[in-house]
Amino acid sequence: MAPLDGALAGIRRQVMWNRLIAVVEEQAQTMIRTAFSTTVREAGDLSAGIFDLQGRMLAQAVTGTPGHVNSMMESVGHFLAKFPAATMRPGDHYITNDPWLGTGHLHDLTVVSPAFHRGRMVGLFANTAHVIDVGGLGMGPDGRSVFEEGLYIPIVKCFDQGRPNETFFDFVRAGSRLPVELEGDIYSLCACNDAGARRLAGMMDEFALEDLDALAEFIFDSSRRATLAEIARLGHGTFAAAICSDGYEEPVTLRAAMTILPDAIEVDFAGTSGLSQRGINVPPAYCRAYACFGIKVVVAPEVPNNWASLAPFRMKIPDGCILNAPRPSPVAVRHVIGQLLPDLMMGCLHQVVPDRVAAEGSSCLWNPPLRGGAQVSGQARANRRVVADFEVITFNSGGTGARPTADGLDGTAFPSGVRTMPVEATENVAPVIFWKKELRSDSAGPGRTRGGCGQVMEIGTKGELEFAVNAVFDRVGHPAKGREGGGDGAPGVVMLKSGTRLRPKGFQVIPDNDRLLLLLPGGGGMGDPRARDxxxxxxxxxxxxxxxxxxxxxxxxxxxxxxxxxxxxxxxxxxxx
Known part of the structure; x- marks a missing residue:
């Protein structure tokens, strides 16, 4: 009977693991259903997860982005350092948007909440969501320090045993162009952690658990062993790669030397370009988040993503490089550089496991922040009309890189994984019109398997009135490269419909009776195009x-x-x- 008991114990633990995934997924779905920001409701730009009392991530929701999830994994430890678990009470919620303690820029709010069962604290729930506005210059690259980029929230308690911290909410409302939406999003983030805590308590009652310690050790031990087994199958050695970004003042080069050891993978970013004066710099947690993701999707994609499965991936990020921005560097659009890191990791891994690696893709989201009204045009003057004040952002993507045995995906976000926002959702909350949104012909990099296609987007305002775009685009001067003889994807283009080219980054005004025209980049191809069927x-x-x-x-x-x-x-x- 002993072996049978052991088998049944294993099945029981697997069932509990599946239930834990269901708990955190319901946590995430609660946020999506209650959020005010379209970035959360429509695009799923969020993360949710459960942590043990030491701040180690046990499980993450299926819904979420690697930049949020893997950065959030580091965040909980910072919360516990300021507010030890012993001081937490039911109904407490803690919040920050500190880029160096959270997910890399001020537009992401991270909320951490204790979970109790029968009067005893058993774990923590955490989540992150991208909100549309936190004041300052808005989401764009033009700031010269983080203090220009918006409201900076240290780790503070926003709810004390279920009661809102009214002083905190007064500051939040006063610091945003969208006070109702921002306050509503914070309530949503707290509500989703509450939902997770309730489901966890029900699960623990069902399985007669007093704590999560044994389940946590099972999850960590299984994940660690599975990851190390995958690493052991790789060829050992050091493999180098580089990738270029348009940058802001000048092009940026990211370099990596990946050393595969028997029990770890180390990445050294020596040789990477230095810091920018503008907001494209990357805090180190965000660098680690996307670099780890780029390794994991190739090396151990089937292993659950948690503290133990990520621990064997180690990063050396030199001081002074753009991937290790110190306070108070501007970091508002750190994703423009950070989302190139999976392509860089794949450049290294292509030398080890070429059959698992895709060609380079458009990578960086093309999510134009749009603004209109008096804050763009000034007060109405004779013979000049302005639209009502608005601030909105819409998420869109170019093509992904070709895969060894399949074409790249058209208009799909990789590595972020966010959903493309329906134009109707944006038009419903702002006086803008999307006159065109279609796949871009000839944008896919040719190859035996071709890259994914970019898109064409034409955007105006109702009444064809002046508005502005805070451009945060890349892959304009440096398109996605193909692999193994595949062609490059088409570069992106930012312009007015009237024909004037715009800068790919920075705040720019679209004049009356003109429209913003975006040609999103395509993904690189894989293999000789003349070998294509x-x-x-x-x-x-x-x-x-x-x-x-x-x-x-x-x-x-x-x-x-x-x-x-x-x-x-x-x-x-x-x-x-």
């Missing part, structure tokens, strides 16, 4: 993804006037292959 080229032609010129010149496929493949001409183009 002609039937797939024909399909892409039919769907408008590529033009006849690209089919002929890049893929070596000729079609007749009816769109049928001309076999003889194709054979000549492909050199008889």
């Amino acid at each position: 002609p039937a797939l080229v024909q399909r892409d032609l039919r769907d408008g993804v590529i033009s006849p010129d690209v089919a002929r010149d890049a893929y070596g496929v000729a079609v007749d006037a009816e769109g049928r493949i001309d076999a003889a001409a194709t054979a000549r183009l492909r050199g008889g292959v």
